Amino acid sequence: MEQIFGGGILWTLLIGFLAGLLARALKPGDDKLNIIWTIVLGVAGALLARFIGGALGWYGPEEPAGFIASVVGAIILLFIYGLAKKKRA
Template sequence: MELIWTIVIGFIVGVLAKFVTHGPGPQGFFLTAALGIAGSVIATFVGRALGWYAAGQSAGFIGAFVGALVLLFIYHMVIKSRGTST
């Protein structure tokens, strides 16, 4: 059940993070949602490793949002580096 909750929060957060960031973001609904879900999952595991969350506890909304923003930042950097190398 915890993984399902992490995915639901990540989905919502991915869509919100897309609206907050500007510039060319991931194109498509599924890629945006996937980045949000990945950000939520990463925030959960990093939070557990740092002792912020107990076992069986998922990242909160803010942690997932920060995780999604970090992944979107990385996405923008990768896209920018691809554009300059051609």
């Protein structure tokens, strides 16, 4: 968990929160998420970006995902969440 953004747990949560906020601001639509889910969104976006970047050879085994890649990963997760939410309704 410490290597998601290349820092400690608090650094990961702070950057995850910022990535989640930026992703919510950039993606059109109304995504009602509280602060905890915004942090989870940002951290999960970083994990997704790290997984995809590692599979494509963009990141080495010990390299963390970058901030922009984390925001893009969070936006992808928001789109998936929106699609799943539409199917439930």
